[in-house]
Every structure is written in structure tokens, then in C-alpha cells.
Amino acid sequence: MAMTTPMVSRDPQSNDRDRLNAVHGSFIDETIGIVARQTRDTVSFAVGAPAHEALDLVGAADLVSTVIHREGASALGYAITEGEPELRDIVAHDARARGLNVKHEDVLVSAGALQAVDLVCRVFLKPGDVVVAESPGFANALSAFRNHGARVLEVPVDSEGLDVAAAARLLRAGGIRPRMFFVVPNFQNPTGETLSHARRDALVALAASHGAIVVEDDPYGLLRYRGKEIPAIAALHPHSGVVSIGTFSKTFLPGLRVGWVISDHEVIKRMAAAKQTMDSSTGTLGQRVVVEFHRRGGVAAHVDKLRALYGAKQARGRAALQRVFGDAKGVSWNDPQGGFYFWLKLPQGMSARTLLGLALEEGVAFVPGDAFAIEQDHGSALRFSISAPTLDRIDEGVTRLRRAYDRLA
Ligand SMILES: Cc1ncc(COP(=O)(O)O)c(C=O)c1O
Numbered sequence: 001m002a003m004t005t006p007m008v009s010r011d012p013q014s015n016d017r018d019r020l021n022a023v024h025g026s027f028i029d030e031t032i033g034i035v036a037r038q039t040r041d042t043v044s045f046a047v048g049a050p051a052h053e054a055l056d057l058v059g060a061a062d063l064v065s066t067v068i069h070r071e072g073a074s075a076l077g078y079a080i081t082e083g084e085p086e087l088r089d090i091v092a093h094d095a096r097a098r099g100l101n102v103k104h105e106d107v108l109v110s111a112g113a114l115q116a117v118d119l120v121c122r123v124f125l126k127p128g129d130v131v132v133a134e135s136p137g138f139a140n141a142l143s144a145f146r147n148h149g150a151r152v153l154e155v156p157v158d159s160e161g162l163d164v165a166a167a168a169r170l171l172r173a174g175g176i177r178p179r180m181f182f183v184v185p186n187f188q189n190p191t192g193e194t195l196s197h198a199r200r201d202a203l204v205a206l207a208a209s210h211g212a213i214v215v216e217d218d219p220y221g222l223l224r225y226r227g228k229e230i231p232a233i234a235a236l237h238p239h240s241g242v243v244s245i246g247t248f249s250k251t252f253l254p255g256l257r258v259g260w261v262i263s264d265h266e267v268i269k270r271m272a273a274a275k276q277t278m279d280s281s282t283g284t285l286g287q288r289v290v291v292e293f294h295r296r297g298g299v300a301a302h303v304d305k306l307r308a309l310y311g312a313k314q315a316r317g318r319a320a321l322q323r324v325f326g327d328a329k330g331v332s333w334n335d336p337q338g339g340f341y342f343w344l345k346l347p348q349g350m351s352a353r354t355l356l357g358l359a360l361e362e363g364v365a366f367v368p369g370d371a372f373a374i375e376q377d378h379g380s381a382l383r384f385s386i387s388a389p390t391l392d393r394i395d396e397g398v399t400r401l402r403r404a405y406d407r408l409a
Contacts, residue, residue, distance in 0.1 A: 024143035034367070037360050043397030046365040047388040048189060048340060049254055051313075054306055054387075058253060058293070067288045075288050079281035081272045083109025083260070086291050091246070091260045099235030100244065105265040108272060109258065111282045113219055113247035115275075116261040117141050120180075120215055120243055121148040122274040123267060129179035132171070132212075134162045136343075136372030136381070138189045141182060141217065146374070153178065154376045159334065161188060161195030164202040171210070178212045185233060186221040187339025190372045190383035194337065197230050204237045217245040222303050224338035225311030234262070243267070248290055250340075251303055256286030310340065313386040313394060317342060320398035321384075328405065333384070340387040343369075345380065350408060352382040358407050364400040 034046050067075050082088065088107040095102040110116040117140070125131070127149025133142060135154030145152050153176065155167040162183050171178060181203060185195040195203070207214045216233045234242040247259035261271060275281070293299065318335070321342070325331050330347030344366075346352060352368035359365060366385075369378030389397055 024146050025140075034356070034360070034365050038365050039363070042360065042363050042365050043393050043400060044365045044388050045384045045386070045397055045401075046367045047385055048383075049387065050250055051309065051387050053390075054309060055253060057302065057305055060253060060289070063289045063292050064285070067285065067292050071288065075285050077284055079284040079287060081275050081281050082268065083107065083282060084284070084287040084291060087258075087287050090291065090294050091262070095244070095246075095262055099231050100262065101238045102262055103265070106262055106268060108261050108263075108268045108275070109282050109287060110245075110261055110275070111257040111259070111279055112249055112254070113217055113245050113259040114140055114144075115257075115278070115282075116245040116247075116259050117144050117182075117215075117217060118148075118278075119261060119271040119274055120245070121145060121150070123270045124180055124213060125150045126179075130176050132167050132178045132181045134183060134188060135374075135376040136190050136369055136378045136383075137182075138184055138217065139372050142372075142374055145182070150179070152374055154373060156376075157188065157191050157193055159193060160199050161185065161193050162199065162203065164199050164206055167203075168206050171206075177210050178207075180213050180215060181207050182215045182217065183233075184218065184220075185216050186218055186230070187223065187336055187341065189220070189339075190341055190367065190369070191343035192334060192336030192339050192341035193343070194230065195233075197236070200230065200233045200236055204233060204240050204242070208240060213241055213243060215243045215245065219247045219250045220339035222251050223307060223310055223340075225307055225314055227337040251306060252290065252293065253286075256283070256289060258282060258286050258290050310338075310387065312391065313389075314338075316391045316394045317384065317386040317398070320395050324398045324402045325405075328402070328409070331405070340385045342384040342386070344382050344384050346382070346405075347409070348380060350380050352379060355382070355404055355408055358404040359401055362400040362404045364397045364404065366401070 038044065087109055088104050091107045092102045092104050110119060121144050125148045129150045130153055131145045131150045132153045132155055134157045136157065142152055153170060155170060156163045183195055187194060204214055214233060232244060234244045244262040249259065321333055333342045333344045336342060356368055367383040369381035372378060386394060
């Protein structure tokens with residue numbers, strides 16, 4: 001047989017096979033290694049995942065077996081890239097109930113919110129584009145922006161969420177035209193702060209003035225324990241092209257890896273094309289388990305149970321901090337109305353990383369603030385998550401934290 005030239009494109013790195021691209025992951029896993037340094041007895045305020053008790057409330061074994069018995073092997077076949085039709089309907093229906101103007105075809109089911117963030121980057125960003133993001137902010141998203149070649153403008157967060165006026169000033173001073181604004185509007189990771197209604201409006205106006213898109217990633221919005229709900233940015237500004245990301249990870253089962261993105265259906269088509277080279281579709285079984293859970297009609301009651309569970313943990317965390325750290329000069333923390341996190345500030349100049357070393361020796365863990373930024377300095381702050389420990393262990397963990405603090409102060 002005659003030899004033909006193989007029809008492959010040239011390897012752009014053929015002379016440099018050892019070169020690997022720089023890929024950013026979670027700064028938390030990468031740089032801190034808390035998991036490796038904790039023992040079974042460690043009280044972990046480091047975890048951003050749901051509590052084990054919350055996962056047990058779901059009745060997963062029965063849901064999975066119902067789906068498999070009823071649907072057989074088709075529950076384990078490939079799914080449509082955009083998502084199981086019934087699940088797209090559920091997401092669209094829930095979003096309409098929250099005031100978003102959404103049709104079935106405006107929804108794409110993703111492998112968690114995190115994949116949705118990556119799909120947004122693939123569709124909207126070019127190398128060199130600027131993304132305006134919260135600082136401190138969701139570390140994995142900051143890494144995703146950088147992996148797509150974007151530059152990140154870190155903007156401070158205060159008690160009303162992203163400081164939109166500061167963003168405007170920084171953009172003006174730098175003569176920067178951003179491509180995207182990325183926010184976690186409710187009970188933000190890592191501070192627990194919520195973007196106020198006025199700031200939501202100001203954010204959309206600022207983005208419009210730059211021709212930039214707003215992306216809201218809202219895993220924690222349902223977990224409100226006090227105060228009044230603020231409508232989603234996409235609900236407040238229906239014709240402004242806001243992209244909304246959500247997930248079943250914090251209120252259902254994170255291991256199923258089921259989340260979603262809502263956008264104009266032309267954008268959704270492009271995201272589906274991008275997803276085809278990633279995983280072809282989100283796992284069929286996981287999607288059908290989510291559908292089965294919804295069919296049974298107990299979602300609102302389940303979320304109420306989660307609010308009771310985490311609301312009690314948050315109240316216990318707040319009380320323990322007040323009791324144990326009330327007299328510690330220069331230590332302060334905020335007062336989130338929902339979600340998993342408190343943001344604790346240490347006295348100026350005290351290193352949260354150094355404190356972590358001592359804390360692990362005392363049997364307690366948290367995530368130092370510098371894990372949530374690229375350039376900005378949050379080294380004297382830490383993320384304190386109430387999700388994992390039981391109520392008694394929250395008290396014990398805060399007492400241990402004080403022992404570690406006293407060794408450093
Ligand atoms: C703001 C934010 N977005 C997304 C995620 C990840 O969600 P998922 O498990 O759906 O990928 C998290 C989880 O920590 C988060 O805090």
C-alpha cells in the first residue's frame with residue numbers, strides 16, 4: 001500500500017514536548033494542603049461542602065434505585081448535551097418563580113456550577129480580556145479566568161458585596177474596558193457577604209457602560225436564615241444579558257455534579273458546542289436523580305430543613321466567636337444572613353497562614369484569606385465555614401482556635 005501523508009495538523013509544540021501550560025487549580029488545595037495536615041479529630045471550619053447530615057437527609061439510595069429500576073439501562077446511557085429535557089424544564093420553572101424570564105432552551109445543564117463558569121469563559125473570553133471579580137473571591141473561578149488567558153481586576157468586597165464604585169474608579173484610573181463582571185451575589189464565598197439591591201443596579205449600569213456582561217453565580221441564595229431576599233440580578237434587569245449560574249451542590253448532592261447556566265439560547269448553543277469537547281453531557285444518572293427528587297415534590301420542605309440545620313450552626317458559630325474572641329483586640333468578624341461562611345479579620349500584620357499551622361496542632365482548621373485572591377493582600381483574614389462541624393464541635397473548634405491565637409498574639 002502506498003504511503004500517504006497523514007492528515008493531521010502540525011503539533012504546535014513539536015519541538016518543545018516537555019513544555020506544559022501553566023494551569024491554575026483551586027488555590028485552597030494547591031497551596032495549603034489542609035486536608036493532608038488534619039487528623040480525624042480536627043474540627044474543620046475549612047470545608048465549603050455541605051454537611052454530612054445534610055447529604056443523609058436526601059434519601060439517595062432510594063432515589064437512585066427508583067431511577068434505575070424504572071428506567072433501566074437508559075438511565076446510564078448518554079444524555080443530550082444541553083441536559084435532560086425534564087431537568088431543563090425544572091430549572092426554567094424554578095427560575096421563572098424567582099422572576100427570571102427563562103424558556104427551556106435558555107438553560108444548559110452543566111457538571112456543577114464550576115463547569116458553567118468554565119463554559120462562560122470559553123464562550124465570552126479571549127486571552128487578554130479583563131474580568132472584574134470580587135476580592136476576596138471564589139478561588140476556582142479566579143483560576144478559571146486565568147486559565148482562559150484573562151486578566152483579573154480584583155475589587156474589594158464590603159458589607160454590601162462587591163464595591164461597585166471602587167470598580168468604576170479602578171477601571172477609569174487604568175483606562176480599562178472589561179469584558180465581564182463576575183459576582184457571587186448571595187452569601188459570597190469566602191466572606192458570606194451579599195450584594196445589596198442598590199449595588200446590583202449599579203453593577204448592571206457599570207457593565208452596560210462598558211459593553212461588558214454580568215455573570216452571577218449563586219450556589220447559596222436558598223440558604224438564607226434571616227433578613228429579606230434580594231431578587232437575582234437577572235430578575236432585576238431582565239434585558240441586560242445577565243448570565244445566571246446555579247447548582248444542586250449546596251442544597252442537594254455535590255457528588256452528582258449537576259448545575260446549570262441560564263442565558264440567551266444562542267449563547268446556550270455555543271456553550272453546548274464547547275461542552276461537547278469536554279464531557280459530551282452531564283452524567284445521565286445524576287440528572288435523573290435530581291429529576292426524581294423534584295418529582296416527589298419535597299424540595300421546598302428539604303430546603304427548609306437545610307435552613308434550620310445551617311441556620312442553627314451559623315447562630316452557634318456567631319455565639320461561640322462572640323463568647324471566645326469577644327475580648328481579643330483587633331479580631332473582628334462579619335454578620336452574614338445565610339450561607340456557610342464568616343470572614344474573620346485578625347489584628348493587622350498577623351498571618352492567617354502562621355495561625356493555621358498552630359491551629360492544626362490544636363486540632364482546628366480554616367482557610368487563610370490569601371487563598372481567595374491573586375494579588376490583593378488578605379493574609380490577615382480567614383474563611384470560617386460552619387457547614388461541616390456539629391453544634392458541639394463548633395464550640396470546641398472555636399475554643400481550640402482561641403488557644404492557637406493566644407500562642408501567636
Ligand atoms: C461561589 C461558588 N460557585 C461554585 C461552586 C462550585 O459548585 P459546583 O459544585 O456546583 O461546581 C462553589 C463551591 O464551593 C462556590 O462557592
